[in-house]
Amino acid sequence: MKLVLATSNQGKVKELAAMLKDMDFEVVSARDYPGFPEVEEDGDTFKANAIKKARAAAQFTGELSLADDSGLEVDALNGAPGVYSARFAGEPKDDAANNRKLLKLMENVPPARRTGRFRCVIAIARPDGEIYTVDGTCEGIILEELKGDGGFGYDPLFYVPAYQKTFAELDLAEKNTISHRGKALEKAVAILKRLYVG
Numbered sequence: 001m002k003l004v005l006a007t008s009n010q011g012k013v014k015e016l017a018a019m020l021k022d023m024d025f026e027v028v029s030a031r032d033y034p035g036f037p038e039v040e041e042d043g044d045t046f047k048a049n050a051i052k053k054a055r056a057a058a059q060f061t062g063e064l065s066l067a068d069d070s071g072l073e074v075d076a077l078n079g080a081p082g083v084y085s086a087r088f089a090g091e092p093k094d095d096a097a098n099n100r101k102l103l104k105l106m107e108n109v110p111p112a113r114r115t116g117r118f119r120c121v122i123a124i125a126r127p128d129g130e131i132y133t134v135d136g137t138c139e140g141i142i143l144e145e146l147k148g149d150g151g152f153g154y155d156p157l158f159y160v161p162a163y164q165k166t167f168a169e170l171d172l173a174e175k176n177t178i179s180h181r182g183k184a185l186e187k188a189v190a191i192l193k194r195l196y197v198g
């Protein structure tokens with residue numbers, strides 16, 4: 001049975017595919033379906049956007065579909081960039097520009113106030129319209145400079161005290177063990193197992 005990943009973010013695809021690899025699904029990308037339309041992410045919440053993306057993929061492909069909406073919430077910025085994380089520095093999406101903007105806004109924020117978290121909502125949509133959502137968070141500290149070159153997005157600025165490393169210094173398996181996406185996907189896998197593969 002197919003499982004369509006409704007994301008165009010290759011960083012997410014790598015992490016999701018690694019965690020789904022032992023399941024009895026043929027994991028494919030929505031982008032492999034010619035004419036799959038760009039989904040406008042205009043929801044106020046991660047959940048609303050995740051549902052919108054998963055539902056669009058399930059309707060277009062006729063297959064079980066999974067979408068991830070995620071982002072970074074920084075306490076000193078009152079939760080920004082939040083749902084605007086991907087395009088924080090404007091169009092087109094640019095991870096390096098987003099990191100520069102975050103560093104600039106945090107310039108005068110002392111270490112003790114540089115707390116934040118990644119949040120992820122995963123939506124699973126069935127072609128019949130049924131939707132399931134799960135979420136995950138990971139707490140961390142926003143560094144004053146980039147560290148590490150793995151991962152994607154804000155990973156080089158996101159320091160996890162328990163590991164004394166940024167997300168960009170963890171390997172894929174380590175990141176999946178503790179990340180917002182890994183935690184949400186663990187719950188998603190439990191739902192998929194219950195529903196589809198026993």
Ligand code: ITT
Nearest residue numbers: 007008009068069070071072085086152153154155
């Ligand atoms: P899709 O909508 O196609 O899935 P996207 O990148 O636009 O891709 P989102 O709207 O969910 O996805 O935005 C997520 C952004 O949040 C992402 O582009 C990064 O800037 C940031 N982000 C989310 N998870 C992250 C992670 O694990 N590491 C670093 N940055 C992350």
